[in-house]
Amino acid sequence: MSASSAGTDDPSLAAETVELTKVYGEAQAEVRAVDGVTLTVPTGSYTAVMGPSGSGKSPLLHCLAGLDRPTSGTVRIGGTDLAALKDKQLTELRRERVGFVFQAFNLVPTLTARENIVLPLRLGRRAPDPDWFDAVITSLALGDRLAHKPAELSGGQQQRVAVARALVTRPQLVFGDEPTGNLDRTSGQELLALLRRSVDELGQTIVMVTHDPIAAATADRVWFLADGRVVDELAGPTVDGVLDRIRALES
Amino acid sequence: MWTLTWKGLLAAKARFVMTALAVIIGTGFVAGALTFGDTLEEGFENLFISIVGTADAVVRAEDPDDTRADDPFDTAVPTFPTEVVDRLVALDEVAVAEGEVEGVAILIGDDGEPTGQFGPPTIGYNAYINQELDPAELRTGRWPETADEIAIDAGTASAQGWGVGDRVGLVLDGPVERPEVVGTFGLGDLDNLAGASVVVLDRATALARLGTDGELTAAYAVAAAGVDEAQLIAAIETELGEGFTVQTAAEVVAEQQEAFGPIIEVFSIALLVFAVIALLVGSFLIFNTFTIVLAGRLRELALLRAVGASRGQLFGSVLGEAALVGAVGGALGAAFGLLVARGLQVILGTIGIELPGDLVVLPRTIGVAIAVGVVITVLAAIVPARRAVAIPPVAALTEVAVAAPAGRGLVRTVLGAVLLTGGVAALATTLLTDAGAVTLGVGAVALFLGVAALSALIVRPLARLLGGPSAALGISGELARANATRNPRRTAATASALMIGLALVSFVSIFAASLQGSVRDTIEGSFLSDAIVQSGTLAGVPDPALDAVAAVDDVEVVAAAAAGQVELGDRTVTVGVMDLDQLRAVLDLDITDGSLDGLATGGIALTESIADDLDLVAGDEVAATMPDGETTLPVAAVFDGGGIDVGAFLDTRTWGGPGGSASTVFNAYVLFDAEADASRVFAAVEEALVAYPQVRVLDQAGFADAIASQLDQFVGVVLALLALSVLVALLGIVNTLALSVVERTREIGLLRAVGMTRPQVRRMVRTEAISVALIGAALGLLLGVPLGAVFVRIEQFNITQLVLPWAQIAIGVVLAALAGLLAGVLPARRAANLDVLEALHSE
Ligand SMILES: Nc1ncnc2c1ncn2[C@@H]1O[C@H](COP(=O)(O)OP(=O)(O)O)[C@@H](O)[C@H]1O
Numbered sequence A: 001m002s003a004s005s006a007g008t009d010d011p012s013l014a015a016e017t018v019e020l021t022k023v024y025g026e027a028q029a030e031v032r033a034v035d036g037v038t039l040t041v042p043t044g045s046y047t048a049v050m051g052p053s054g055s056g057k058s059p060l061l062h063c064l065a066g067l068d069r070p071t072s073g074t075v076r077i078g079g080t081d082l083a084a085l086k087d088k089q090l091t092e093l094r095r096e097r098v099g100f101v102f103q104a105f106n107l108v109p110t111l112t113a114r115e116n117i118v119l120p121l122r123l124g125r126r127a128p129d130p131d132w133f134d135a136v137i138t139s140l141a142l143g144d145r146l147a148h149k150p151a152e153l154s155g156g157q158q159q160r161v162a163v164a165r166a167l168v169t170r171p172q173l174v175f176g177d178e179p180t181g182n183l184d185r186t187s188g189q190e191l192l193a194l195l196r197r198s199v200d201e202l203g204q205t206i207v208m209v210t211h212d213p214i215a216a217a218t219a220d221r222v223w224f225l226a227d228g229r230v231v232d233e234l235a236g237p238t239v240d241g242v243l244d245r246i247r248a249l250e251s
Numbered sequence B: 001m002w003t004l005t006w007k008g009l010l011a012a013k014a015r016f017v018m019t020a021l022a023v024i025i026g027t028g029f030v031a032g033a034l035t036f037g038d039t040l041e042e043g044f045e046n047l048f049i050s051i052v053g054t055a056d057a058v059v060r061a062e063d064p065d066d067t068r069a070d071d072p073f074d075t076a077v078p079t080f081p082t083e084v085v086d087r088l089v090a091l092d093e094v095a096v097a098e099g100e101v102e103g104v105a106i107l108i109g110d111d112g113e114p115t116g117q118f119g120p121p122t123i124g125y126n127a128y129i130n131q132e133l134d135p136a137e138l139r140t141g142r143w144p145e146t147a148d149e150i151a152i153d154a155g156t157a158s159a160q161g162w163g164v165g166d167r168v169g170l171v172l173d174g175p176v177e178r179p180e181v182v183g184t185f186g187l188g189d190l191d192n193l194a195g196a197s198v199v200v201l202d203r204a205t206a207l208a209r210l211g212t213d214g215e216l217t218a219a220y221a222v223a224a225a226g227v228d229e230a231q232l233i234a235a236i237e238t239e240l241g242e243g244f245t246v247q248t249a250a251e252v253v254a255e256q257q258e259a260f261g262p263i264i265e266v267f268s269i270a271l272l273v274f275a276v277i278a279l280l281v282g283s284f285l286i287f288n289t290f291t292i293v294l295a296g297r298l299r300e301l302a303l304l305r306a307v308g309a310s311r312g313q314l315f316g317s318v319l320g321e322a323a324l325v326g327a328v329g330g331a332l333g334a335a336f337g338l339l340v341a342r343g344l345q346v347i348l349g350t351i352g353i354e355l356p357g358d359l360v361v362l363p364r365t366i367g368v369a370i371a372v373g374v375v376i377t378v379l380a381a382i383v384p385a386r387r388a389v390a391i392p393p394v395a396a397l398t399e400v401a402v403a404a405p406a407g408r409g410l411v412r413t414v415l416g417a418v419l420l421t422g423g424v425a426a427l428a429t430t431l432l433t434d435a436g437a438v439t440l441g442v443g444a445v446a447l448f449l450g451v452a453a454l455s456a457l458i459v460r461p462l463a464r465l466l467g468g469p470s471a472a473l474g475i476s477g478e479l480a481r482a483n484a485t486r487n488p489r490r491t492a493a494t495a496s497a498l499m500i501g502l503a504l505v506s507f508v509s510i511f512a513a514s515l516q517g518s519v520r521d522t523i524e525g526s527f528l529s530d531a532i533v534q535s536g537t538l539a540g541v542p543d544p545a546l547d548a549v550a551a552v553d554d555v556e557v558v559a560a561a562a563a564g565q566v567e568l569g570d571r572t573v574t575v576g577v578m579d580l581d582q583l584r585a586v587l588d589l590d591i592t593d594g595s596l597d598g599l600a601t602g603g604i605a606l607t608e609s610i611a612d613d614l615d616l617v618a619g620d621e622v623a624a625t626m627p628d629g630e631t632t633l634p635v636a637a638v639f640d641g642g643g644i645d646v647g648a649f650l651d652t653r654t655w656g657g658p659g660g661s662a663s664t665v666f667n668a669y670v671l672f673d674a675e676a677d678a679s680r681v682f683a684a685v686e687e688a689l690v691a692y693p694q695v696r697v698l699d700q701a702g703f704a705d706a707i708a709s710q711l712d713q714f715v716g717v718v719l720a721l722l723a724l725s726v727l728v729a730l731l732g733i734v735n736t737l738a739l740s741v742v743e744r745t746r747e748i749g750l751l752r753a754v755g756m757t758r759p760q761v762r763r764m765v766r767t768e769a770i771s772v773a774l775i776g777a778a779l780g781l782l783l784g785v786p787l788g789a790v791f792v793r794i795e796q797f798n799i800t801q802l803v804l805p806w807a808q809i810a811i812g813v814v815l816a817a818l819a820g821l822l823a824g825v826l827p828a829r830r831a832a833n834l835d836v837l838e839a840l841h842s843e
């Protein structure tokens, strides 16, 4: 992270925030879920976000992904200031420049796996790029599952379809909010490997919230959140390194 | 368990508003029908009471053909000499007596048309000598004293903008005259007698010109002090002897009420039919709402089961909910019924049928509305409730989405198939044999139920069929189609409500169009006349008018057609009474058996359907009850009755015996000289009839148009009422979609998160609404078109051709789609305005 960097059109930056604050409630009941966070997400980086429950990981991610609007501060994705966007433009940004993988319920039950994957493209009335589509499918090992409805897929397969959907538009950024949270260990690890490959082989940029030190250790770096602030950062994390930091932060 | 019921209701109150609305509309019609009937009954009772006024006894001459009192064409009233009143006055038991002569007096509006055309009676009677006996009370001016003066009822006066001092058009026994209005009057509180126009003439004019040859039609007597009703009646009966009917005021009122009973009943039954349709449509809506609401509460129900609630208790609590909604809906429906009844009064008022009375709301009406509401709602809720409480308690503990155990799909399918087959068989039977309307009716019900039972199976293929266009909308359209078929049963139930409306609309349209087509056909094929003179009122075409037409140059034949009723066996048949030669000259009947020659010697000509019904062929004899008594008529001929508006023809001489009795002439067919310029002669005939505004003259096309437009009016009223059932169906779509949107909140959040814009969400929901509506419309056409097509083949309707009014049906489909679009607006807005994050994290 280089908090000093303020360049708006820097192609090496996938996203950045300046003094990002998200407040819920008013007066007595006020909760500063995100409290003055300034950070950058370099293109091609893989960042894990950790922190205790209620530390503001999800609100930060939602603001970064254009799913929610900050109370104050700036969010830029690829140089675009999200505050300036109307709902329609924000929706288009989510559709074209951002991918999202949720913990659960990622897929539209009436659509097949393939239809779910190309959903953002169809919404924008765009045709998928066949080479890229094949690359994504191959890399996620979904080839034989494309005609199935979500109900006919295992939890791991469903999450892989969600990742494929997030990647299919070649977004500037892919966000994951505990994407492995509902998976068994094996499926979770498969998915993490896929995310890693998509960074290494496909050049994607990923920001992923996780509770799992093993998952965090697959990333390039880890941000530690507490009370809405980034309190620590770890580059080139290992499982032990992550656990040490967590322990240090708890004491 | 009652607390549970309340909680359940409050939690889902918005959802139940729609159910309640369906109940309100259905029960509203029931309450409206009852209120309307009660209002009419009481209104007429008051009216009759005030007409009889202060009299204790009413004297009339005995009607020689009393058995035929219900003959609508028999307008002649028996009369008696004025001396009868003097004999009454001479009796010790009588304090005062008054004679009355009543007849037809037609007021002509300033627009040259009769007031209250075709509708209410046009009555004229004499100014009373003992004015305190006259039920009418002067409002302005005075009673008439000369032949050039009249008094008119205040209702007609205000409707026409007339007052004392105005000269107005009046037709008695001759051409229009213009007497002066010297007074206006009302009956008690009423300005008007049920929309009838009433004219009071001075006594001498009334006696001379109301068609009674100086005689009276009724006499009223008031008992002397100390004489009771029985004594009075006995005294009068002794005095007058044979040939008179003497009745107490109460008897007269009762008799009049009885005569009006069937009219009131027709209105009430028609309304009740629509009430049943609305309730039927509404029950689909109620069924659906409960299914969906309960589906959303399955986990809660499972939890209650887990903590020890029995199935029966849950079932009871759900049905309790239904009963409450039904009761509230029924109570509000009773209130809505008042609006329906009032609306009906207003509508009838604007087409000239003003009915007496303020709305009469009996406690019984409210009770019935609530009871019907409760019963319908509970019945519609039983199946969803039974399915929902079958949830195993363990479902509360599982993580996966809970679904209600599916119903017995197989039983339903088999039952549906059996009903459908039965329905089709009934249709075929109707088509191939002369089974008639009852078979078709039973078949129709079987078809409706069969299609409703199978509709869940038809939804998918139908949606695929209709899906083509929606795919053009891109992914929103595809998702909409997928959503519509996601829960076929729900979609089917929602669509079925609309199906009923559309089936009836297409059925009625086909029937009306075919009837109009055959009427035109007949008029073009069988009517040889160049012009038709038609009566605008129940008084018929007066003789001088016929004479005036006959006197026009190049008019060759004026064939007067009177109408009467004859009882043949157990059937009452309307007969056209015409001179045989004239009949032959103006009507080209398609004779299938025998010959018209026999009419000259007292025979009757019957339509094929009546002949078939009574099992008669030419040469047979048939027992007939005629105005002058029972007789036997030889069947002279049988003809194809298609499009002819009477069931039989008689020669004028046969009607009422040798010489022929005068019957009201409703139509006169006029034949011009073939050489003459028809349009010139037509204009001359019109000119000759200027003095008779109560009749109109039409050419063939005009005559066909007049009949067609009467039918159009009728169809219009029916379609307007059916539109209400479509409205209920529309509520059903709103309801189902709103609930579906709630169910799919999370999915919509997801779609928004991955880039669906608000307009796309709106389009998706609206397209689903339109799809459901179109599925309903398609099912409706599937039912209505064959039913209509078979119905018009039923022989007794005399419909000669099948006309499928595609334009009208297409309009119906477009309207259904528009209804769907409209129904989708609110749920679509709701879906589009969901907050993305909240939606994503909803349960
Ligand atoms: N939609 C919301 N409305 C009100 N408060 C919220 C909302 N979303 C998050 N919060 C508050 O923000 C804080 C952090 O959010 P949370 O999602 O719990 O973070 P994390 O993802 O780190 O667990 C919590 O205190 C939570 O109560």
Ligand SMILES: [Mg+2]
Binding pocket: A057, A058
């Ligand atoms: Mg979270």
